[in-house]
Amino acid sequence: MKIVVIGGTGLIGSKLVNKLREHGHEAVAAAPNTGVNTVTGEGLAEVLKGASVVVDVSNSPSWEDAAVLKFFETSTRNLLTYGAAAGVGHHVALSVVGTQLLAESGYFRAKIAQEKLIKESSIPYSIVHATQFFEFLKGLADISTDGNKVRLPPVFFQPMAADDVASAMGRIAVGPPVNGTVEIGGPEQFRMDELVRRRLALLKDPPEVIADPNARYAGAKIGDKTLVPGNNARLGETTFETWLAHSAGTGLAA
Numbered sequence: 001m002k003i004v005v006i007g008g009t010g011l012i013g014s015k016l017v018n019k020l021r022e023h024g025h026e027a028v029a030a031a032p033n034t035g036v037n038t039v040t041g042e043g044l045a046e047v048l049k050g051a052s053v054v055v056d057v058s059n060s061p062s063w064e065d066a067a068v069l070k071f072f073e074t075s076t077r078n079l080l081t082y083g084a085a086a087g088v089g090h091h092v093a094l095s096v097v098g099t100q101l102l103a104e105s106g107y108f109r110a111k112i113a114q115e116k117l118i119k120e121s122s123i124p125y126s127i128v129h130a131t132q133f134f135e136f137l138k139g140l141a142d143i144s145t146d147g148n149k150v151r152l153p154p155v156f157f158q159p160m161a162a163d164d165v166a167s168a169m170g171r172i173a174v175g176p177p178v179n180g181t182v183e184i185g186g187p188e189q190f191r192m193d194e195l196v197r198r199r200l201a202l203l204k205d206p207p208e209v210i211a212d213p214n215a216r217y218a219g220a221k222i223g224d225k226t227l228v229p230g231n232n233a234r235l236g237e238t239t240f241e242t243w244l245a246h247s248a249g250t251g252l253a254a
């Protein structure tokens, strides 16, 4: 089966392409540096020829409000238009647990717009809501830095390893479209400030992490359970400690 992975050179995309190939599928990594640009439409008609499934794990290069909205709207519109023309039978997209509750954030308004376009299109689809990736914990600290302190709300969250995200995306991509949303998450719950503090402790000179109930997540005020998946979520196996042990020596202390 030909499966085109949009953003197939990124964190999740590159792992997903490898896993699909290991299972005997013709997985094609599509990204600007492989000649496919979903914003301009360059290379899209060619790469989608003969594809059964499109998996969109791309991300916007800029998270500025207007830029990220333009990216997800233009890219998704192009993917759905070219996909329908090519006879794609399943559009799979990666989004985030709690997205619909996070409209105060420019990034999440863009994800809401992406999901709306997919739901309104004629192509059968599966939207996957994942929790935060362990690999994103440092990025989360970076976007939550105020002066020299990291301010995070002490809410529950249930992050997961990128490897488990890619495995779940692969299983969903080769299965039937659910025409709805599937939630995936990690095996353990933490308080957000607690786990980011543990992650940053690996740095040579970690900034202080403050638990601040008024701090925002990507610009949005969130509740205790906003980022926690529901009871039907499919959970990855990799614990934070296992991920840390496997990631040792891969630049975590940078």
Ligand SMILES: NC(=O)c1ccc[n+]([C@@H]2O[C@H](COP(=O)([O-])OP(=O)(O)OC[C@H]3O[C@@H](n4cnc5c(N)ncnc54)[C@H](OP(=O)(O)O)[C@@H]3O)[C@@H](O)[C@H]2O)c1
Pocket: 006, 007, 008, 009, 010, 011, 012, 013, 030, 031, 032, 033, 036, 037, 038, 039, 040, 057, 058, 059, 060, 061, 094, 095, 096, 097, 111, 129, 130, 131, 132, 133, 136
């Ligand atoms: N971070 C989290 O914790 C989290 C949690 C849940 C869901 N998600 C979702 O996961 C998705 C993927 O995240 P990620 O961290 O794996 O992303 P990433 O590593 O930043 O990769 C993004 C990919 O998108 C590609 N891309 C950028 N502009 C493109 C364009 N115009 N046309 C085609 N491809 C383009 C990039 O290609 P180049 O490298 O060539 O630019 C790259 O392959 C996002 O949609 C995000 O919302 C993230």
